[in-house]
Amino acid sequence: MVNQSIMDRGEFTQEDLKKLAAQCIGHVRVPDKFRIITDTSNFFSVDFNDILVLDGNPYLIRNYEREGRFGIEDQPKYWVKRAIELTTGKLKVIKMVFPEKFTARIGDLTFDCVRSPKKEARILELVRGHRNFMQGMSTKDSAGNIIRIIDYIRGSTMADYVLTLGNDHYEYFFEFFPPLLNDYIDLVKAIQFLHNSGEKHGDIRRDHIIRSKHDSSYCWIDFDFNYWHQENMFTYDMFGLGNILIYLVGRGDVTSQHLRKSSTSVFDQLITGDLNIVFNNRVANLQKVYPYIPDVLNNILLHFSFSADTFYDDTDQFLSDLEEAKTYINTFTK
Amino acid sequence: MLPSKNTARVKPETDRHVLVALDESENAKRALLYAADFLGGSPGFRVTLLSIIADPSEDYFTSSSERDAWIKDKISRSKELLHGYREILVQSGFRVDKVDVKVEVKNCPSIADCILEIQRELGCCTIVVGRRGISKKEEFIFGSTSNKLLHSGKNCAVWVIE
Numbered sequence: 001m002v003n004q005s006i007m008d009r010g011e012f013t014q015e016d017l018k019k020l021a022a023q024c025i026g027h028v029r030v031p032d033k034f035r036i037i038t039d040t041s042n043f044f045s046v047d048f049n050d051i052l053v054l055d056g057n058p059y060l061i062r063n064y065e066r067e068g069r070f071g072i073e074d075q076p077k078y079w080v081k082r083a084i085e086l087t088t089g090k091l092k093v094i095k096m097v098f099p100e101k102f103t104a105r106i107g108d109l110t111f112d113c114v115r116s117p118k119k120e121a122r123i124l125e126l127v128r129g130h131r132n133f134m135q136g137m138s139t140k141d142s143a144g145n146i147i148r149i150i151d152y153i154r155g156s157t158m159a160d161y162v163l164t165l166g167n168d169h170y171e172y173f174f175e176f177f178p179p180l181l182n183d184y185i186d187l188v189k190a191i192q193f194l195h196n197s198g199e200k201h202g203d204i205r206r207d208h209i210i211r212s213k214h215d216s217s218y219c220w221i222d223f224d225f226n227y228w229h230q231e232n233m234f235t236y237d238m239f240g241l242g243n244i245l246i247y248l249v250g251r252g253d254v255t256s257q258h259l260r261k262s263s264t265s266v267f268d269q270l271i272t273g274d275l276n277i278v279f280n281n282r283v284a285n286l287q288k289v290y291p292y293i294p295d296v297l298n299n300i301l302l303h304f305s306f307s308a309d310t311f312y313d314d315t316d317q318f319l320s321d322l323e324e325a326k327t328y329i330n331t332f333t334k
Numbered sequence: 335m336l337p338s339k340n341t342a343r344v345k346p347e348t349d350r351h352v353l354v355a356l357d358e359s360e361n362a363k364r365a366l367l368y369a370a371d372f373l374g375g376s377p378g379f380r381v382t383l384l385s386i387i388a389d390p391s392e393d394y395f396t397s398s399s400e401r402d403a404w405i406k407d408k409i410s411r412s413k414e415l416l417h418g419y420r421e422i423l424v425q426s427g428f429r430v431d432k433v434d435v436k437v438e439v440k441n442c443p444s445i446a447d448c449i450l451e452i453q454r455e456l457g458c459c460t461i462v463v464g465r466r467g468i469s470k471k472e473e474f475i476f477g478s479t480s481n482k483l484l485h486s487g488k489n490c491a492v493w494v495i496e
Contacts, residue, residue, distance in 0.1 A: 108471075109471060109472060109475055109476075111475075118393055198443070226393040229388075231479045232444050233442075233444065239474065278471060306470070308474070313482070
C-alpha cells in the first residue's frame with residue numbers, strides 16, 4: 001500500500017502525504033494543503049482532512065464519532081475521530097485525551113467517575129489478540145497525551161442486531177436466542193478475564209458490544225471509564241451484564257408502559273418484585289410475559305429484580321448459572 | 335498443693351482478640367462505641383482497631399505524586415481517627431497495651447475480603463463493623479461490606495452494629 005521510498009525517508013512532505021491520501025480517498029478529494037498536527041491537547045482543533053502524525057505514522061482525520069449516553073442519544077465525541085492510517089489504508093478510531101471527572105447518576109444513586117486514557121491503554125495491552133475486545137494500541141503525541149489508535153469495526157451494536165431477529169418473540173427465543181446465549185457467555189468470560197486481571201470494564205452497556213459484519217463475532221468496546229468503587233470493585237460491571245442479559249432474553253426492553261398498552265392481562269399480574277431493581281420500568285421477571293422461558297434462565301434474571309435477596313458478586317457464579325441455562329436450552333431447542 | 339513439675343502445664347492466659355473495622359462514618363463510630371460499652375472493663379480481651387484504605391487506581395489522579403499525597407493524607411486522617419477511638423476504649427476500661435491501631439493500604443477488590451484477610455492474619459475471633467443501612471438498590475450496585483462479612487466470614491463471629 002505505502003510507497004516504500006516515502007517511508008524510507010522517515011518524514012513526510014506535503015507531496016508525500018498527497019500521494020498517500022490519494023491512494024486512500026482518490027485524487028479528487030485530496031485537499032491542496034494538509035495541516036499537520038502532532039499535539040492533540042486541543043482536540044477541538046483537530047479537524048477533517050488534517051494529518052495527525054503519531055509515532056511517525058500519518059493519519060488522515062475524518063469525522064468525529066457520536067454516542068448516546070445516559071439516555072441522551074447521539075452526543076458528539078469531539079475527542080474521538082475516525083481516521084485513515086495512510087501507511088496501510090486502514091480505517092482507525094483515534095481517541096484523544098478528554099480528561100473528565102463527573103458524577104454518574106443511575107436512578108437516585110450517584111458515584112464519582114473518571115474518563116481515563118491510562119486505563120484504556122492498559123486494557124488494550126492486556127487484551128491484545130482477545131477476540132471479544134476491540135483491538136488497538138496506545139501511543140503518546142508530541143505533548144505527551146496518551147492517544148489510543150483503535151481498529152475500526154464494521155458492524156452494528158449487539159442491541160440493534162437483536163431487534164432484527166425473528167418475527168416474534170417465540171420464534172426469536174427458540175431459533176435465535178440459543179446461539180446468542182453462547183455468544184453472550186463468551187462475552188461474560190471476557191469480562192471475567194478482565195476482573196481476574198484486576199481491571200473492570202467500567203461502562204458495560206448493550207451499545208458497547210459490537211457485532212462484526214466481517215465474521216459475526218462480538219467484542220466489547222470503550223473501556224476508558226473508571227469509578228471509585230465501594231465494597232466491591234465488580235458489582236457495577238455485574239449490573240451492566242445483568243441488564244444486557246435481560247435485554248437479550250426479552251428481545252429488547254420489555255417495559256411496564258408497553259405492557260399496560262399491549263397486554264393488560266400480563267400487566268395486571270406484575271408486582272414490584274418483577275421489575276428491574278434499578279430501572280423500575282423494565283420487567284426482569286420475563287417469564288411472566290413469555291411463559292416458555294425456562295426457570296433455569298428466569299431465575300438468573302430474577303437476581304437483577306426487586307425481589308432479589310442475593311446478588312452476583314462476581315462473574316464466577318453468574319457464569320456457572322449461565323452454563324446451566326445454556327445446557328438446558330440447548331437440550332429443549334434441539 | 336503445687337502440681338508436680340513434670341506434669342504441670344500452665345496454659346498461658348490468651349486474650350480473645352476482637353477486630354473492629356472502622357472508617358470515618360457515623361455507623362463505624364456506633365460500632366466502636368458498642369464495643370467499648372460491651373467489652374470495656376472485661377478482662378481477657380484485646381482489640382485491634384483497623385482502618386483499610388483501598389489502594390486507589392492511578393486512573394483517578396493526574397500524576398503519581400498527586401496519588402501519593404492522597405494516600406498520605408488518608409493514612410494521616412485514619413491514624414488520627416483510630417487514635418481517638420483508642421482513647422475511647424481506654425476510657426471504657428481497656429488497658430492501653432490491649433488496644434492496637436492498624437491502618438492498611440491494600441489492593442481491595444472487596445473491602446470485606448481485605449478485612450477477613452487481616453482477621454486471619456491476626457487470629458481474631460470476632461469482627462465488629464457498623465451497618466450503613468443502605469437500600470437494596472445501593473447494595474446491588476456498590477455491594478455491602480457487612481453482608482459480605484456475614485456470608486464469607488469463617489471461624490469467627492461477626493457483629494454487625496445497627
